[in-house]
Amino acid sequence: MATKQYKVGIVGATGYTGVELMRLLSQHPFASVVVATSRSDAGVALADMFPSLRGHTDLCFTVPDVGALAQCDIVFFATPHNVSMKMMPELMQAGVRVVDLSADFRLRDVAVWEHWYNETHACPELLAEAVYGLPEIYRAGIEQAQLVACAGCYPTSVQLGFWPFLKQGVLQERGLIASAATGVSGAGRQAKINMLFAEANDSYSAYGASGHRHTPEIEQGLTAAAGKPMQVTFVPHLVPMIRGIQATLYGQLEDPSISNEQLQRIVEDFYSASPFVDVMPWGSHPQTRSVKGTNMCRIALHRPQGRDTLVVLSVIDNLAKGASGQAIQCMNLMLGLAEDAGLTAPALLP
């Protein structure tokens, strides 16, 4: 290819979203990773930590350095929350364009952020500037943004499922339920006893049922969709699988006389120009494995017993459309590339 190769930096590349960025970008026709940082593993070759990258990169982790990052066309933050907000002012001043996969700039209301993350936000002045990285909704804003705050994994699956219906006002304000489930990689590549194979395998449970940090992010989105304050009951569950999120969404229909065809058309029309949302035929049951390793969100509708409750099933890969894939989708928009550049491979199945 004779085309320009954009230079990419990754801050915090030792986690699962980091190695997923490396995997996906290794296949990107127009972008190459030139910096990958890790404070704790500086000097280590990426391919030594992740043998799957042997033959795909010669990079070593380096200590994060604004000067080096400023040479990049795009910098991804694949860090836990509370890291990017500390480096962001300097990077913004240096004119770097950033896609932040962490939660630091997702919430517009600093008080809400500080309540749920239980600390003081380091640069609230940038919150207003950050564009929320959910391209199906904020495509135009992302194209122009200097700072994109990539949507979270659960919030992506829940918002994409509910948005068209709230936008159209077909669901009642009360009684929205998001019962969702994630694979274990959502907990990150950190040594925790409860994420050991011997603990997490062959079991299933809810967690964070009394209140999870993704709730305010979801409600911020649903409020924007509905044009009025919205609440949701969100209960996440842990599934013994590596990747994947399914959100099972329940809403009470405002007008029970609405037909299934009308409901199906609402969601199909809404995503007609979105290459990464696949609306399946009415009554389908999307499997998380059908999107494994891809940037797709698959959605299907049900109306149990033909009654007044709409059920929306929405599946994504938490590390791809729920994180690194979506981040690259945002990058593509920011750089004026095809939205799906480097993101076209089908899921690994079986």
Added chain:
Amino acid sequence: MATKQYKVGIVGATGYTGVELMRLLSQHPFASVVVATSRSDAGVALADMFPSLRGHTDLCFTVPDVGALAQCDIVFFATPHNVSMKMMPELMQAGVRVVDLSADFRLRDVAVWEHWYNETHACPELLAEAVYGLPEIYRAGIEQAQLVACAGCYPTSVQLGFWPFLKQGVLQERGLIASAATGVSGAGRQAKINMLFAEANDSYSAYGASGHRHTPEIEQGLTAAAGKPMQVTFVPHLVPMIRGIQATLYGQLEDPSISNEQLQRIVEDFYSASPFVDVMPWGSHPQTRSVKGTNMCRIALHRPQGRDTLVVLSVIDNLAKGASGQAIQCMNLMLGLAEDAGLTAPALLP
């Protein structure tokens, strides 16, 4: 032990509920399996089909025969639906006491049964006589019953979670949601492509979301609990694990001023005499593995963000409390034994 050994027969012992009955009864102090039938595998030693039973039984499968079964103190049907109803009249006449793990006698309304199971019921006249095998609710009836129709797996987890609150009238009639998930053994020991390891592992999805046969059974129970017709939106999901069901139940509180303590007390009081329901402290997250191989149901309550929605988490082992364990619990009551005889081993963990 110098005590009487009751004689037990199992019809259809080649499936998962059959081998689970064998496993549990091998440890029962007062009962021994003397007949295990299978039309297709007559003559085969049980221990050849299930090497886990080597050293625990010398039985061979036999063709089902009413005469042989009539010698038993208790006969279990571990068959698919549509089998027991054909043999039942003859067994009833022979005076045999039966615990039927299949769905044939669970619904009291024959029309509803025929609608959901899509065939004519072979002996509707026995439906009224059958006692529903959910001992926490129908203990007295089970003790006297000749025919017990053991509650289904999902219905057990959902009813045990909702019942105390519907009984007390603290939940609104509209908006009951049961979002539930099961391990793969729930599909039985039958060769189906979609239950292959390579299909079911590392994935998660809903199934039967537009209407599942357990819905009418659940609604029959919730109606009895509330004393008025109740509907529920029930969506089951498939989890890549062998055993376990979690029901995540959502209900809107009738009176939002009710306290968490009051809600907790309702469920604790209701199950105070039930050895197999363990009400965990408010805000707990029961794991299915904590009940693996046991007859326990663990329940915990949440009220996300302190709002008006009550969340009840209810876990069981689908093959134990959801089938064979519950069947033995019913047998114990029918024979006047301790309710927990042979059912006291803790879960296998890890």
Added chain:
Amino acid sequence: MATKQYKVGIVGATGYTGVELMRLLSQHPFASVVVATSRSDAGVALADMFPSLRGHTDLCFTVPDVGALAQCDIVFFATPHNVSMKMMPELMQAGVRVVDLSADFRLRDVAVWEHWYNETHACPELLAEAVYGLPEIYRAGIEQAQLVACAGCYPTSVQLGFWPFLKQGVLQERGLIASAATGVSGAGRQAKINMLFAEANDSYSAYGASGHRHTPEIEQGLTAAAGKPMQVTFVPHLVPMIRGIQATLYGQLEDPSISNEQLQRIVEDFYSASPFVDVMPWGSHPQTRSVKGTNMCRIALHRPQGRDTLVVLSVIDNLAKGASGQAIQCMNLMLGLAEDAGLTAPALLP
């Protein structure tokens, strides 16, 4: 791309090697699938059977037809054994070039084939013409071949591990052991009770230990490598994972004074021009997940306690380098393309 798109046909595309060919070829820059056959599912859209292919192909399965296949530049057989040999003469006459993923043409000795596969070979006259599809060994032959008999999954992992050492004569003739393990997808997409999730998960066992069909294929290769008749004790095991094969190979060193460095150099030199064999540093432990979805074979050497036994660890993805990836590698050579065209994506990890 302005380049020629070669037309590809797949016979028997409903199994796992079929859908893997579809997945990999959807990313191939110079080849497109134009025919996918299935007798039983003719008329069904591939994307309906495999939702992971939604958006990647509009093909429907068709009844196998020599005329349609003859229009293809390459035809893959992704069928069980005993199918391709029946269609092969006609296809050969039609001048079609074929890569056969089945076992029909792997063994050069028809008597051996008929012994292990327990039936009469339908066209023994083509056995001599078929080139064995293990490109690291038979690259030149494959480039010219009309009929390539793709190496089996276990035989690939075992031969690639042993070959350099037998070629160099550093291992004793007696005492070769291949203790290997596979993921469950190796059993194919067929409804078998013993491959159910509830049967295969959370367990491990050997199978076919008294004699497995891959033994003669392996011995044919090792004999070629050593230049004299070789025997091996081959015991396969089943692992509760979807994809992956590890062969753990044991050989007694002919001359115990050989150094580890010499052993390492033998294998590195042998594969220096092979893009899909990655020789890891001495003492590494390759994981099957490091090659998941890729055409790589990773090899590492050990010499426990510095004694006289060489241990070779060799991992592949059974569906990729063990089947469909290797088939495409063969196709690339046959068509004069870069050997790694369409096969460069890194493994999905985690």
Added chain:
Amino acid sequence: MATKQYKVGIVGATGYTGVELMRLLSQHPFASVVVATSRSDAGVALADMFPSLRGHTDLCFTVPDVGALAQCDIVFFATPHNVSMKMMPELMQAGVRVVDLSADFRLRDVAVWEHWYNETHACPELLAEAVYGLPEIYRAGIEQAQLVACAGCYPTSVQLGFWPFLKQGVLQERGLIASAATGVSGAGRQAKINMLFAEANDSYSAYGASGHRHTPEIEQGLTAAAGKPMQVTFVPHLVPMIRGIQATLYGQLEDPSISNEQLQRIVEDFYSASPFVDVMPWGSHPQTRSVKGTNMCRIALHRPQGRDTLVVLSVIDNLAKGASGQAIQCMNLMLGLAEDAGLTAPALLP
């Protein structure tokens, strides 16, 4: 029961062998756990750490205290190596009988121990006194012992498989191979990144192939069996399952004219009085799940292609017969109880 209840103490009860002792002893007719220690978790209720124990014990962890332990009839050490040897002299002096599940007293040669465990042994003077806890071999010694050093998990499976044949001298001295595989619980309940579900699932690999600490323990045993110094090549593998070990053992027959029947009789005769070794029919393939949660070892023989290599398949549950079950079996012998008291439940299957 009017029988004596022996008092049991467990040192280090927060790990997997600790909770497995609790699970098994909760069903033991003649023993009750009265002390469970943990330095780090003193004060915590066992049932809070392991919800599977809710309703089965009211114990809280306590700081290890020789006085309290001295009140017990038996004390188990379920600690990592390097702990028990520090407390042992004091306990021995207090007259306590101890079953040590750790590696501290398994090797009779202190130099070998110090080489493999890389530290100074704290009380080498007790090594000679310790009886090796493999009851099938050392039953009489264990009955009299004050200190039993329970056999390791791999060593149990490998020794039980090889012993009868080495004892009878039917295998050649050279070329013994033990290719074994374990579930993840073998790594213990410790937060390690490589044991995370997202790392260990859907993958398979060897580990410790250049030298594993269980090798000297195995060779000490095989040397005792053969009555002359024996070496073995031992390569362990990690399987994505929670419990289970399979050892696949390869030996070259000394006299190829020995019949399969003779080989089968050797192993059947050897274990005729051992309730926990189940010799399956010739050519069987024992599955680890067939012993899950039990103290059984299942063994089966093969002779691939009828040649000169004997293959012994041996499966155990690493936490039961490989640790806590075997420890209780030793305790039963020490206390003069039936060898299988409390250990008779069949495996959880599926």
